[in-house]
Amino acid sequence: MKLSSNFFEIFAIPVAWQVEHRHLDSRYRSLQQEFHPDRYASKGDVDKRLAMQTASLINQAYETLQSPLKRAQYLLELQQIDASQESHITSDGAFLMQQIELREQLSEVRDNADPFAALESLRTGVASSYREQQSQFQAQYQSQAYDDAFNTVAKMQFSAKLLDEIEQLEADLEDQ
Amino acid sequence: MALLQISEPGQSPQPHQRKHTVGIDLGTTNSLVATVRSGMAEVLADEQGRELLPSVAHYTSEGVSCVGYEAAEHNISDPLNTLASVKRLMGRGLADVKAFGDQLPYEFAADDGGMPKIKTVAGLVSPIQVSAEILRKLAGRAEIAFDSMLDGAVITVPAYFDDAQRQATKDAATLAGIKVLRLLNEPTAAAIAYGLDQDEDQERTIAIYDLGGGTFDISILRLSKGVFEVLATGGDSALGGDDFDHAIADWLRQQIGMDGDLSPIQQRILLEAAKSAKEELTESEQVELQIHDWQGTITRPLMHDLIDGLIDKTLRACKRSLRDAGLTSDSIDNVILVGGSTRTPRVGAKVAELFGREPLCNLNPDQVVAMGAALQAEVLVGNKSGDDMLLLDVIPLSLGVETMGGLIEKIIHRNTTIPVAKAQEFTTFKDGQTAMAIHILQGERELATDCRSLARFELRGIPPMVAGGAKIRVAYQVDADGLLSVSARELTSNVESRIEVKPSYGLGEEEITNMLQASFSHARDDMQARALREQQVEADRMIEDLLAAIYKDGDALLDKEERRCLKVAIEELREVRESTTEHRPLARQIESVAKASEEFAARRMDASIKSALAGQTLDEIEKG
Numbered sequence: 001m002k003l004s005s006n007f008f009e010i011f012a013i014p015v016a017w018q019v020e021h022r023h024l025d026s027r028y029r030s031l032q033q034e035f036h037p038d039r040y041a042s043k044g045d046v047d048k049r050l051a052m053q054t055a056s057l058i059n060q061a062y063e064t065l066q067s068p069l070k071r072a073q074y075l076l077e078l079q080q081i082d083a084s085q086e087s088h089i090t091s092d093g094a095f096l097m098q099q100i101e102l103r104e105q106l107s108e109v110r111d112n113a114d115p116f117a118a119l120e121s122l123r124t125g126v127a128s129s130y131r132e133q134q135s136q137f138q139a140q141y142q143s144q145a146y147d148d149a150f151n152t153v154a155k156m157q158f159s160a161k162l163l164d165e166i167e168q169l170e171a172d173l174e175d176q
Numbered sequence: 177m178a179l180l181q182i183s184e185p186g187q188s189p190q191p192h193q194r195k196h197t198v199g200i201d202l203g204t205t206n207s208l209v210a211t212v213r214s215g216m217a218e219v220l221a222d223e224q225g226r227e228l229l230p231s232v233a234h235y236t237s238e239g240v241s242c243v244g245y246e247a248a249e250h251n252i253s254d255p256l257n258t259l260a261s262v263k264r265l266m267g268r269g270l271a272d273v274k275a276f277g278d279q280l281p282y283e284f285a286a287d288d289g290g291m292p293k294i295k296t297v298a299g300l301v302s303p304i305q306v307s308a309e310i311l312r313k314l315a316g317r318a319e320i321a322f323d324s325m326l327d328g329a330v331i332t333v334p335a336y337f338d339d340a341q342r343q344a345t346k347d348a349a350t351l352a353g354i355k356v357l358r359l360l361n362e363p364t365a366a367a368i369a370y371g372l373d374q375d376e377d378q379e380r381t382i383a384i385y386d387l388g389g390g391t392f393d394i395s396i397l398r399l400s401k402g403v404f405e406v407l408a409t410g411g412d413s414a415l416g417g418d419d420f421d422h423a424i425a426d427w428l429r430q431q432i433g434m435d436g437d438l439s440p441i442q443q444r445i446l447l448e449a450a451k452s453a454k455e456e457l458t459e460s461e462q463v464e465l466q467i468h469d470w471q472g473t474i475t476r477p478l479m480h481d482l483i484d485g486l487i488d489k490t491l492r493a494c495k496r497s498l499r500d501a502g503l504t505s506d507s508i509d510n511v512i513l514v515g516g517s518t519r520t521p522r523v524g525a526k527v528a529e530l531f532g533r534e535p536l537c538n539l540n541p542d543q544v545v546a547m548g549a550a551l552q553a554e555v556l557v558g559n560k561s562g563d564d565m566l567l568l569d570v571i572p573l574s575l576g577v578e579t580m581g582g583l584i585e586k587i588i589h590r591n592t593t594i595p596v597a598k599a600q601e602f603t604t605f606k607d608g609q610t611a612m613a614i615h616i617l618q619g620e621r622e623l624a625t626d627c628r629s630l631a632r633f634e635l636r637g638i639p640p641m642v643a644g645g646a647k648i649r650v651a652y653q654v655d656a657d658g659l660l661s662v663s664a665r666e667l668t669s670n671v672e673s674r675i676e677v678k679p680s681y682g683l684g685e686e687e688i689t690n691m692l693q694a695s696f697s698h699a700r701d702d703m704q705a706r707a708l709r710e711q712q713v714e715a716d717r718m719i720e721d722l723l724a725a726i727y728k729d730g731d732a733l734l735d736k737e738e739r740r741c742l743k744v745a746i747e748e749l750r751e752v753r754e755s756t757t758e759h760r761p762l763a764r765q766i767e768s769v770a771k772a773s774e775e776f777a778a779r780r781m782d783a784s785i786k787s788a789l790a791g792q793t794l795d796e797i798e799k800g
Contacts, residue, residue: 005785029403033566035785037595037656041357041556042195044718046770046777052655054781056597063592171496 007061007074015078017138019065028062068130069160072137072153079146083153092151099158102126106165115173123166130159195327195557197357198318199365199549202307202331202345204263204390204416205516207231209314210546211321212554217369217547220321228542229317232260233309235298243313252448255281255440257296264390264414265292265303266348267340272414281440291344307348315354328357330553332545334391335361336411336572338618339630339660346659353706357556359657362386363395364406364567365548366514369539371399371565381407381507383498385527385535386514386545387490390416394494396501396508402565408500408591409572410493415486417454417517423482424450424474432470454479458521480522487526494530500591511535516542568593571654578615578624587652590620594658599651601667608640614650616662633662639669707759715753715766722746722773725780733779745772 008015011027033039035058040051064070076083105122112118133156140149199217201208206228210219219227226245233240234247235257241247250258261280265273270292273284284292285300293300315326331354333345342359349356363384371382379400386393393411397404425446434442449467453474456463462475498505511527513535518524528534539547555565570591576584577600587598602612612635619627638646647667654660723746730739745768752765 010785029401029405029566032568033403035781036566036568038358038556038566042558044714044721044770046774047721047781050777050781052595052653053597054785055656056595056653059593059596167499171499174492174495 006078007064010058010061011065015075017071017075017141019071021066024062024065028058031058068134069153069156072134072141072149072156075141076146076150076153081146081150083150092155095155095158099162102162106162106169109169110173116170119166119170119173123163126159126162126166130156130163133159194559196318196322196324197327197550197553197557197559198315198329199360199546199551199553200311200314200329200331201362201365201546201549202263202310202333202348203231204261204388204418205231206389206542207310207314208543208546209318210543210550211318212550212559217550219543219546220317222317229310229314230260231263231307231310232258233306234258235296235301237297239298240309243309252441252444255444256283257298259294259296259301259306261390261418262294262303262306265294266307267291267338267342267344281443304344304348304351307345308351311349311352311354315352326354328355328553328557330358330360330365330549330556331356332360332362332365332549334386334388334411334413335363335393335395335406335409335569336391336413337658338413338573338628339575339658340618340628341413342658346657356657357553359659360549360552360567361393361395361406361409361569361572361658362388362545363393363409363514364397364404364569365545365552366512367395367397367399367404367548368551368565368567369544369548370510370512370536371404380509381503382510382512383494383508383531384512384514385490385494385518386411387517387523388416388515389418389517390414392416392490392493394490394497396497396503403568404565405568406570406591406593407503408497409570410497410500411572412489412493415489417515417520419486420454420483420517420520421447421450423486424453424479427474427478427482428465428467428472431472432467454520458519483520483522484526487523491526491530494527505531508533512544513537514541514544569656569658570594571596571658573618573628574620575616575618575630575652575654575660576627578617582624584617584619584622584624584627588654594654595656597651597653599649602648602650603644604638604641604646604648605643607643609643609646610638610640611636612638612648614662616652616660630660631662633664635664638666641668704759708757708762711759711762711766712753715749715762718766718769719746719750719753722769725776729776729780729783733783734776738776742773742776745769 006015010031011019011024013019013023032055035051035054037048037051037055040047043051064074073083102122102125105118109115109118109122133152137149137152137156140146140152197211198220199210201210208219208227208229210217212218221227222229222244229244230248232247232251233243234250234254235241247258248260251260259282264280268291270284273280273292283295285295291302291304293302294306311331315329318326329349331345331349333342337345346356346359363386366384366386367382379398382397382399384393384395384397386395391411391413392415393409395409396407398407399405425443428446428450429438434446438446445467449465453463453465457474457476457479462473465472465474495505498508508531511531511533513524513527518527518537518541524535524537552567571588571594572590574586574590575588576586579585587600588596602614604612614633614635615624616630616633617624617627618630621627635648635650638648645668648664649667650662650664652660652662722742726734726739726742734742749765749769752762756762
């Protein structure tokens with residue numbers, strides 16, 4: 001796809017941390033109304049393939065802008081900073097210790113008398129620090145402190161991953 | 177050179193001519209075909225007025241003898257050659273089929289592709305061939321109704337079908353000579369059938385619970401201003417009402433005291449008895465049964481004990497999908513029941529209990545999927561105006577690659593909206609390494625052995641470099657049908673690596689071609705003529721589209737030389753179109769014009785996105 005616009009331009013919004021989700025949703029629908037491959041079903045193969053690529057790009061842009069973590073990574077990517085690698089780890093020792101503790105708590109949830117309550121309290125805690133990290137990122141990004149922002153993204157990765165695992169464990173517990 | 181230009185119905189290149197389309201519900205037990213007349217979807221019946229077509233084909237030593245009701249009559253007398261429920265085998269491997277145990281009475285032989293074939297008196301038969309027979313029968317029904325060839329069909333698949341199962345369905349359509357406009361997920365089709373005549377302004381969240389003969393699907397959709405957005409989908413492609421029958425049949429077998437291996441005929445008798453008991457119990461509190469010299473009673477509570485475990489399995493899938501959608505059961509505005517197996521009252525009651533509301537079932541649950549597919553087919557060929565509905569569907573199962581230690585790295589997560597493209601970078605781990613194997617799987621589990629193997633790719637032609645020097649970018653594209661394609665490129669040298677695809681379960685392209693030729697061998701000329709007509713239509717449309725595009729955008733987007741080249745290419749195509757009586761040269765010419773116009777098409781798409789952007793920005797300014 002040779003489309004030169006970045007994801008923010010595709011959604012007609014300024015390049016910034018804050019996004020308005022209602023705007024994203026409605027813009028997304030109107031873009032797909034125009035470019036979805038179904039709109040090209042009776043066209044030739046070239047047009048069909050292009051529509052598929054364009055719609056894929058719109059989907060990717062939507063997914064990126066909706067997710068706090070992906071949006072943060074993308075904002076840094078626009079500054080030529082690759083923050084998408086899972087291997088980049090924060091050097092904040094206290095934070096890492098805290099992560100190890102949280103993981104231990106997660107692994108002990110199954111043995112808890114009320115695993116759902118334990119999981120919920122764990123989730124509340126992680127979600128709250130995830131929100132804090134997001135505000136930190138916003139401040140650092142706005143003041144162009146990209147090195148700090150880069151480190152915050154590493155922390156956001158931990159939180160997002162932990163929240164996923166909490167979800168997964170809850171699903172497993174409910175299935176039993 | 178033809179003296180007269182004869183335009184056949186349905187083949188005319190004129191853009192304003194109405195096209196003949198259908199929606200086909202290719203079901204495990206029954207199939208249907210529907211079309212849209214005067215804006216309303218209706219199911220097409222056969223000469224006897226029957227709407228359902230049992231998904232059964234009967235084989236004799238001559239080949240297929242009959243399809244549908246007639247074939248089903250051979251169920252008990254000739255079970256090994258009466259092929260039913262093959263949808264359960266589509267895109268599956270021999271191991272999966274063995275796991276069905278004695279549920280299917282057939283003898284299987286593995287083929288090279290890993291998909292089992294069924295041993296019949298007519299030789300080995302692939303499930304894809306059986307499905308093609310069913311599709312051909314339904315397409316024939318429609319062509320009689322239209323008195324014309326079919327322009328295209330939307331074929332439905334369970335939302336939970338994986339890539340191999342979808343591909344197998346598409347291959348069956350190719351084999352039947354049907355142009356597939358789209359593979360559509362069954363629950364989404366049902367939502368269309370229900371959703372279009374509803375209040376458009378209000379945003380609503382809908383759960384579609386679809387329990388067919390052999391498959392279960394749950395989908396959560398958001399409907400807003402004509403856009404159907406699938407938020408999450410889940411289910412089990414090997415769980416359906418047939419399993420209720422098997423559970424009851426197992427109980428009967430224990431009661432009767434039948435030990436050891438059952439003959440295929442005994443199995444059929446038990447299953448038929450179980451099925452009729454299940455159906456009678458939708459009305460009565462209990463039913464008396466007699467099988468040979470055994471007599472007994474099945475009550476409703478007893479049947480509930482036998483099937484509740486199966487229903488609970490579907491409810492767990494519902495909860496999982498709600499969670500995936502980020503919703504709770506009380507945020508669902510409508511629950512729709514689809515599939516013949518939802519006629520079992522216990523199913524409706526348990527679904528109502530889960531969602532805390534009575535499900536909608538005012539449309540016939542057998543027909544609603546085919547009707548929705550017919551409506552979508554109309555939109556896709558452009559018989560309906562542009563401002564109507566759009567479907568945004570998701571991939572039902574995560575796609576990943578096998579990594580060191582037999583683990584899976586997910587590339588595209590389940591419930592990601594399609595079409596979707598993702599890329600991944602690999603490097604070589606040995607000096608001078610020129611090839612690399614990639615194993616693609618689909619599923620949610622962590623170990624490769626627990627997921628479904630889709631394909632193994634071998635990248636060849638990587639330029640020899642030191643270990644870690646080559647950077648190979650592998651791009652995965654999932655199209656709107658949910659089908660995957662893969663390409664790879666070495667980045668440092670920009671060499672396109674050749675990919676060899678070996679589908680784990682399915683037919684290679686060559687095998688399909690052979691089957692196509694075999695099935696048409698008695699009517700080879702027919703096939704030639706049909707192929708030629710198809711290419712001619714394609715050529716006409718291409719010429720017309722390109723000329724229109726050049727007229728509209730040529731000045732802005734093409735320089736003089738580019739424009740001249742395109743015109744020459746179009747002229748050459750026109751000449752071949754008029755002179756050739758064979759489809760292959762024409763197909764080659766079409767391909768070469770497509771290549772020549774690719775860049776122009778890309779520029780036009782880019783320009784139209786830019787103008788969409790500009791339009792939006794203006795709106796924003798006006799609003800602000």
